Amino acid sequence: MRRTSVENGTGAGAAAGAGEEPKAAARRARPVIAIDGPAGAGKSTLAAHLARRFGFLNLETGAMYRALALKAIENDLSFDEEHELLELAGDTRIALQPQMEGNLVLLDDVDVSRRVRDTDVTAAASRVSVHPKLRQWMVEQQRTLGAKGGVVMEGRDIGTVVFPDAEVKIFLDAAPEVRGNRRYRQGVPAQAAVTEEAIIEELKERDARDRNRTESPLRAAEDAVILDSTTMSLEQVLAAAEEIVRTHLEAGSRAQGSVSRA
Numbered sequence: 001m002r003r004t005s006v007e008n009g010t011g012a013g014a015a016a017g018a019g020e021e022p023k024a025a026a027r028r029a030r031p032v033i034a035i036d037g038p039a040g041a042g043k044s045t046l047a048a049h050l051a052r053r054f055g056f057l058n059l060e061t062g063a064m065y066r067a068l069a070l071k072a073i074e075n076d077l078s079f080d081e082e083h084e085l086l087e088l089a090g091d092t093r094i095a096l097q098p099q100m101e102g103n104l105v106l107l108d109d110v111d112v113s114r115r116v117r118d119t120d121v122t123a124a125a126s127r128v129s130v131h132p133k134l135r136q137w138m139v140e141q142q143r144t145l146g147a148k149g150g151v152v153m154e155g156r157d158i159g160t161v162v163f164p165d166a167e168v169k170i171f172l173d174a175a176p177e178v179r180g181n182r183r184y185r186q187g188v189p190a191q192a193a194v195t196e197e198a199i200i201e202e203l204k205e206r207d208a209r210d211r212n213r214t215e216s217p218l219r220a221a222e223d224a225v226i227l228d229s230t231t232m233s234l235e236q237v238l239a240a241a242e243e244i245v246r247t248h249l250e251a252g253s254r255a256q257g258s259v260s261r262a
């Protein structure tokens, strides 16, 4: 499996700024599939499935915000001080290693894959991710990671900011009560003692922060296909998403064929 690393920004010098459109689509050898949506919608499960199905790498961009948030916790930094967080980012190596079921997350070469899922890191990541310059730093890394294509990248701003030229964009949504109930039934270890109501409240809080921040708030791209899984089973969601991807990729190759014949 291809090893994908983000090394403290040094490799990202050529990437466009977060506000600019990357002009990579024409040069990309393989497509980018962007999956966005609120917390707990099942994006990681869907991304892992599509990556396996189409032979792509899955990249969980949320894990990058989580890794930096963890380092801020370890260094006793305030989550509200953008300047300090940026300095910290400049001195940090975050690596994502795609696996069959999600990403291995390395923070300065240490495997923090489990730790970054704990509730304190989850809450910190949500606060850290509101800072515009920090987001730009992350976006540059993410564009570098996906530059060659052949990736399913999931997050909150992939189709709107990171890869607005993605070949396929899916916005996966579901009612907060349904997302909370699914999470509760999964029995996430760090949340084992938490009630279903508390999980729903926490999801709503993160939703509000994600949707209302000034820099790249969570929203569906104009050309995204919205998949609302509120009343769908997992199998139905996976099948519907596969169909969306297949249709878009086929349409893309037909369009490319007609361009190259012209």
Ligand code: DC
Residues within 6 Å of the ligand: 039, 040, 061, 062, 063, 065, 066, 122, 125, 126, 127, 129, 154, 155, 156, 157, 158, 206, 210
């Ligand atoms: O997807 P996740 O729950 O692992 O994301 C953790 C946090 O990071 C979440 O609160 C929102 C933020 N995030 C973001 O702002 N932009 C992304 N592309 C991915 C995650």
